[in-house]
Amino acid sequence: MPQLRIRKVAVLGAGVMGAQIAAHLVNADVDTILFDLPAKEGPANGIVDKAIANLGKLSPAPLATRDRAAAITAANYDQHLELLRDCDLIIEAIAERMDWKKALYDRIEDYVAPHAVLASNTSGLSINDLADVLPESLHERFCGVHFFNPPRYMHLAELIPCAKTKREVLEGLEEFLVTTLGKGVVYAKDTPNFIGNRIGVFSILSTMHHTAAFGLGFDEVDALTGPLLGRPKSATYRTSDVVGLDTMAHVIKTMADTLPDDPWHRYFTSPEWLQALIGKGALGQKTGAGIFMKKGKEIQVLDLKAQDYRPATGAAAPEVIEILKTKDPAAKFAALRASQHPQAQFLWSVFRDLFHYAAFHLAAIADTARDVDLAIRWGYGWSLGPFETWQAAGWKQVAEWIAEDIVAGKAMSNVPLPDWVFDGRDGVHQAEGSYSPVKGEVLPRSNLAVYNRQRFPDPVLGERAAPGDSVFETDAIRMWHDGDGIAVVSFKTKMHTVSDGVLAGLLEAIDRAEKDFRGLVLWQPKEPFSAGADLAGALASLQAGKVAEFEQMVATFQKVSQRIKYSLVPVVAAVRGLALGGGCEFQMHAARTVFALESYIGLVEAGVGLLPAGGGLKEIAVRAAAAAGPGGDVFAALKPYFETVAMGKVSASALEAKQLKLARQDDIVVFNAYELLHVARAQAKAMAESGYRPPLPARAISVAGDVGIATFRMMLENMREGRFISDHDYEVSRRIATVLCGGEVDRGSLVDEEWLLRLERENFVALAQMPKTQERIAYMLKNGKPLRN
Template identity: 75%
Template sequence: MSKHLQIRKVAVLGAGVMGAQIAAHLVNADVDTVLFDLPAKEGDPNGIVNKAIANLGKLKPSPLATKERAAAITPANYDQHLELLRDCDLVIEAIAERMDWKRDLYGKVAPFIADHAIVASNTSGLSINGMAEVLPEAVRPRFCGVHFFNPPRYMHLAELIPCKGTDKAVLEGLETFLTTTLGKGVVYARDTPNFIGNRIGVFSMLSTMVHTEAFKLGFDEVDALTGPAIGRAKSATYRTADVVGLDTMGHVIKTMADTLPDDPWREYFAPPAWLKGLIDNGALGQKTGAGVFRKQGKEIQVLDPSRGEYVASSGKAADEVVEILKTRDPKEKFAKLHASDHPQAKFLWAMFRDLFHYSAVQLEDIAETARDVDLAIRWGYGWKQGPFETWQAAGWQQVAKWIQADIDAGKAMSSAPLPGWVTDGRDGVHTAQGSYSPSAGKVVPRSDLAVYQRQRFPDPVLGEQPRHGEVAYENDGVRLWHDGDGIAVLSFKTKMHTVNDAVLDGIQEAIGVAERDFQAMVIWQPSEPFSAGADLAGAMGLLKDGKVEAFNDMVANFQATSQRIKYSMVPVVAAVRGLALGGGCEFQMHSARTVAALESYIGLVEAGVGLLPAGGGLKEIARRVSQASGDDLFAGLKPYFEAVAMGKVATSALEAKQFKLLREDDVVVFHQHELLYVAKQQARALAESGYRPPMPGRNIAVAGDVGVATLKMMLVNMLEGGFISEHDYEVSSRIATVLCGGEVDRGAVVDEEWLLRLEREHFVALAQMPKTQERIMHTLKTGKPLRN
């Protein structure tokens, strides 16, 4: 196996839910992919696969970064196309969770697998060694498990499970491919049932169900307690079960019961009576329209297991418990939970106690280090902290004493003793040097594999000390810092990285510092989003006080900041992930280059609040169209106009390229923790190539009055058809006017200043209209748009 594993072509075996979505994510990443399944019994032999590919376009959220990517998947079936496997560098098996079916398939495909190809099973919990037994001796060193979490495009976790003979170079090559090409967070798991994520995650759900019953709480009440209130996903416990599918949940529980005969908690590995009842009745959760929850008209209903019927959902966390959960210091919070007599608090303590107990007892069996468990749960289940981090933050020794006392008193779910290392005087399992490994009996540092050198800020676990660079400039809005490598990095300090006066002034100052002391500058945020746009609340304050002049000046300053980014003497590269809306989108449009994570949601959304983009965005579109469209300016403007007037947000960086909000030569990266590294490399390459800012835009040909009239005609039809409101018409007409350069002749030539003045005038006029102000206030209050 060469040091650099080259994966040019991949085969996915099985076009079910997971197989088809894995194939989708591979083509998102420009990997040539063949998707196999059984031949159809009638019609086109590839019918099963073609149907699965067609279905990808209907799924929400979409597994495809753009709809067109579906056509890149090559359909195939096992009867006609096994020869195609000979060209594949990686074969991922993703058929149903049946060991006999998987082993049969391996027997069928083994003769066609290339001598260098890696073979991996995407199983969620079956034995990797059990599968390896049926493979030819020569293939076994190239075989392992790769467990993608569902949905594979969005879930960060991929568990890598070696079998006894897997070659280390194979694992490292595959780990690198999964990390950089597919953007995954890789965790090594031991070959034990359900691996790490589902072993701990499903146990946590099972113990939650046990304690729900013990403390006589409602399912909706438990979801109010076990979601964001304790740093977990919004779908909490029972909604998660509905989304995953109650049949799937039942299957995973059965797998645990069948394959873990010696687990000290085994008596609990059975679906509760209510769960069995729902499955038997075909109420399998979201996919069947009813599960633990169901929607009746507008009302959300929840199952009441004592009555065996659905009732209106009204359960919530008690005020006393909400106050405990708001406690900032985790030690104090857990002490209050442990001491409280409130049933909800007692439930939460019992749930955490049994999770900590189970994780400690199983750690040595399922993983190399505590870090692997915590990252698997964070990346696979969306928790802010894994079980060991939560325990360590809450005071390791004190919590261990409480757990032991509950075990001794028979209150814990199992009487299994805590492992000796838990109570050996330690303060926890994570340190600045690494995380504890029971099998090695010491702290083990993170992997030093080359791919991880690209991650300047990898996801830190508690106790790890991220390095925060040296500050070169700072004000209330921004921080400019560097690593001593000649590239300055600018980060915003505001909530959601919104743009206020301090950010605007800070960007302009920072560019001055970068021009003086650095080769280039990157705008990058240590956490999502890139920027949710202008600070609307602050801007509205000026108008409320009647300070129209000051409001106009603020807009002018926004435009000046965009222009400062564009005409900086050193390249400014925008490193985008998450939302880049409004002003955030405009800043990246003005940068020398954008490096965007695949999961970037970019859009000029001002129309939704009754405004138009006025940070230079419309000026920039007019300039791009003038440069690219030759004589037919209108054809170039039309798709932009539709995107801006409708406030469209791209659902991926690749779609943002289709919307032309990203440029063709902008770079898309799949791993968000590699974003800063790649942006710095791009910035350095631009600087080393003798970078000069573009020439000022003095000769911009515009569509003029004819363009405005043509766009308005489209709007009149929409208004008369009832598709837009009078105020939507007003806003969109003004967007059309600015994009077309105002009331000038078709093909007239204007400069950037002309377009910026138009943007500013129309923005300020719209901002003073009562309907726009209603929209803004509604959005600030509810976070949702108002169509008035």
């Protein structure tokens, strides 16, 4: 079967979604053209040029690095439709108007290449209705591809075929979305709002209904429906503000217009307060006020009784928090249903109606229950989807309770649950797959080749991938393999911090890898890669006066980094999420690092009054000397590193880590975090096949010496005089400069790695004993943010 090769993509529509889709495409090195209408005044591409310029101002950032914006080609429909002939994929992302979309399709159809795929990013319009305007020859290459906002960060992409879309087109597009763009693909049926928004928006509507029914405040509901339920901090009403209240009202109206026969149809209407806010222009975050508003430093919330804003102080009641902390889901739901507290009754009601709605519509909107759960998790950021939550709480008992409430008239609709809910099942997910009510059987996951790259796919309840064969396991670390000659080692500490146990385990893992394997991968099953050294243990040693023990810990840390670097088998770091401090230093010493795009890398020790001492500064000095070359300007090569370390900069993506030089240019960036382990192991295998040898020890490292230190100190003096840094900031930065420059030696002196490691240790231990550093460490441990002292 011919493969779908996508070299160039056109995005039609430079609005919020179109521009951000284009941004994510160029993040992934896809040649991208962004189209819109010609501007009425000024340059013809003015609308697109403005949209591209605005990408650098958005938060969260749609671009992995700001300079990626220049890679987007601006175009307009009047002058540049010929450019479409070279595109392999065309994504239409204009406003949700059927007539506008069809008019655009009429305009472009003659320019679509015979092999090209045309896809609509509609969030809920009928794909088959859109296809009606296209020539028959395009139907088999047309489908819906619904990205969720913001497209760089939201994992979900819904793929919606029309009646005649070719299977190979869908599968080729699925592979592109999964590997190139890093998405989780869910196939949706051509029903209004598809899966994610159909269920997700109903959940919001249900929450709005029960907020009023139980007399709760908007801030009170957000306190209940956020992290306490395993959902994002923005919860319900803050999410609505972020999305835009006008957008929310439009989606609700779309449901009302397109789902007249839905048994819950009477709830598909915007509440009066929402219409009133929109009428005043209070549309949420984009206008500065909506359900919430920031007044100075205070967050205020709309109070419907007072018809005004008040301080947002609503909170979950202690007794409800205790219920939600219950580890047994069955006991938790029983307690919620039995409690007379309005907040508990509210939560039970919201869950009940969500379960009822999802079960009733499952057969119409999705192939399996898994599709619904993954769509909600990936598109809305919930830790569990609705069917997973129901199953974990005890399928049969919860089903009986829902049925009782329907009969009693307490549910939002009186339609009964589907018969399959009561066929004796204990849930919809099991190891073999997930239930399909249409086929009346359990269906396994896709067997498409791209999913062979996911050793541990994101599981739904009841699924668990084989854990591999253990080599050894301690309280701090596990080493395992799949029989392919490549071992994998993972940390078991909180936030994957580097403790004494992790250090000892890594030394043993490398020894065993050299003896029994061809390569070793450092990988964590979940984010982060590592938040760095175990600060709590370090502080305890210092406060107990165990300075010698503390210094030995630092020496062991350095020894591990050096063992990673000089291992006789390639050690590949597979990084996603945070890689801070010691975590960053480990990946710097690896033979190669494979990063997930969303990797946030930094040597942040200065924030707690310390300097990197796991070999990080030594490695920077080695790299700077190599970059400068014989007789070159080492100081110039060091300067950007110094700023990065002294300011504790953390990259906002793996691509930015390369710009900060905390990642190497030949390190690999993958966009799908679930493919990270596969690519890292492939790299280790390839290096082993190539006859890998570690680098020769660096014994003649040219350093900037005393002149470099003096120059850095002059910069720091100016910053201290201008009160940009404190006295302790100055002391920390001065010592960072001392190590990077190789100490008080002549400029151009040649030193070895041991010399630099000793300087790291000495300055690290000296800083660690200072009261202000210990204050910073204690503050960070208590508050999770740095102290300026």
